[in-house]
Amino acid sequence: MEKLKKVLREKSKSINGIYISSFVPRKCGIATYTKDLTEAINLINPYSKAEIMALIKPEDKSNYPPEVKFKINQYKIDSYIKAADHINKSKADIVVLEHEFGLYGGEFGGYIVKLLELIKKPLIITTHTIPDDPCKGYGLVLKDVIKFAEKVIVMMPESIQKLIKKYDYPKEKIEIIPHGVPDIPLESNDIHKKKKGLESRIILGNINLLSEVKGLEYTIEALKEIKSHFNNVLYLIIGQTHPVVLQTAGEKYRNFLKEKIKKHDLQGNVKFINKYISLEELVEWLKVIDIYITPYLDPQQSASGALAYAIGAGKICISTPYLYAKEVLAEGRGVLVPFRNSQALADAVIDICSNSQKKQAIEKKTYKFGRLMTWYNVALQHLELFDNVLQKHENKNHFNGI
Numbered sequence: 001m002e003k004l005k006k007v008l009r010e011k012s013k014s015i016n017g018i019y020i021s022s023f024v025p026r027k028c029g030i031a032t033y034t035k036d037l038t039e040a041i042n043l044i045n046p047y048s049k050a051e052i053m054a055l056i057k058p059e060d061k062s063n064y065p066p067e068v069k070f071k072i073n074q075y076k077i078d079s080y081i082k083a084a085d086h087i088n089k090s091k092a093d094i095v096v097l098e099h100e101f102g103l104y105g106g107e108f109g110g111y112i113v114k115l116l117e118l119i120k121k122p123l124i125i126t127t128h129t130i131p132d133d134p135c136k137g138y139g140l141v142l143k144d145v146i147k148f149a150e151k152v153i154v155m156m157p158e159s160i161q162k163l164i165k166k167y168d169y170p171k172e173k174i175e176i177i178p179h180g181v182p183d184i185p186l187e188s189n190d191i192h193k194k195k196k197g198l199e200s201r202i203i204l205g206n207i208n209l210l211s212e213v214k215g216l217e218y219t220i221e222a223l224k225e226i227k228s229h230f231n232n233v234l235y236l237i238i239g240q241t242h243p244v245v246l247q248t249a250g251e252k253y254r255n256f257l258k259e260k261i262k263k264h265d266l267q268g269n270v271k272f273i274n275k276y277i278s279l280e281e282l283v284e285w286l287k288v289i290d291i292y293i294t295p296y297l298d299p300q301q302s303a304s305g306a307l308a309y310a311i312g313a314g315k316i317c318i319s320t321p322y323l324y325a326k327e328v329l330a331e332g333r334g335v336l337v338p339f340r341n342s343q344a345l346a347d348a349v350i351d352i353c354s355n356s357q358k359k360q361a362i363e364k365k366t367y368k369f370g371r372l373m374t375w376y377n378v379a380l381q382h383l384e385l386f387d388n389v390l391q392k393h394e395n396k397n398h399f400n401g402i
Helices: 002-011 029-044 077-089 111-118 137-146 157-165 190-195 216-229 243-249 252-263 279-288 305-312 323-328 342-353 356-373 375-399
Strands: 017-021 050-056 068-073 094-099 123-127 151-154 174-176 202-207 233-238 270-273 291-294 316-319
Touching (some): 029 050, 050 077, 151 157, 233 279, 279 305, 291 342, 305 316, 305 323, 305 356
Parallel strands (some): 151 174, 202 233, 233 270
């Protein structure tokens, strides 16, 4: 890391990257991730240039920002071939692929393989999800994808082991870089509650695109018990329904949650904020929340931007033990409760709300860990990796007489 800082300070080394990803204004976690990452990289090293190659749906008529230089129609294989040609003719030093399923077209997202076969620039791939089975469906496609990479980025140690043991991928080609988070000061949330008119409430919350895998009904069930101890509790469900879910099932899940709230007479203890929120709004709400809860149902979930941001803000987090939560909330940085267990969730909230010293101790530990995940540090780690890959690439070309 110190070596890279020296390079950036003294040589102002230019590293131009093309990032293949979804991008804002598309409402997608990967789009937000890529925007935050590339902004941080550009701020640290203004001599670098991040060019975005954005995946779009045919019906997408959004106005994309100037850094989006090329749009890939995710459902047309020809668009991927044209994208590869654009990359090869560009002045980019390196290509970064943000890989997530559901983002790329073709069977199990296989169209992206054609693009990777054709490009002639050094490639780094960030794997946001790693399927358990490398021998079928999405796992087979991921196996094809990562074979083109000079380096594969994962966000947690368990993902390294999965790639080595299940995908037979060489350890030396894997790099761990955490999910980035905004640099939010650790402070009392009293002022921020007052701004929202919530100064008398205990605020539980989560911020995500709604879908059934989020398991929010278990938090609502837990509220029955929590309310009997703390009548002033308020649970904020922040975020609109996931666009894909909205297309296929409408507001079925949100309506299911509303029925459960009504059934248990919790209308005064739950508030929906049904909108897609900006990063600035997300930070505002994080500053209000007392306890952040992710009762997700998929044990294999290997990343969560929402949980990462809560950790970055120093929030005490209660979560089910999916892969990412087990890693980041280990060593007393949060509280893990069993899947689909509203009683355990209620007990955890009541315990935290009854013990302010315990709450503050966990928050300090969480915030300290979160400093390692700020976008500044994550961007530095990316630039260091880019520098290492490019040096290795240059040395190989020199050895081969190119």
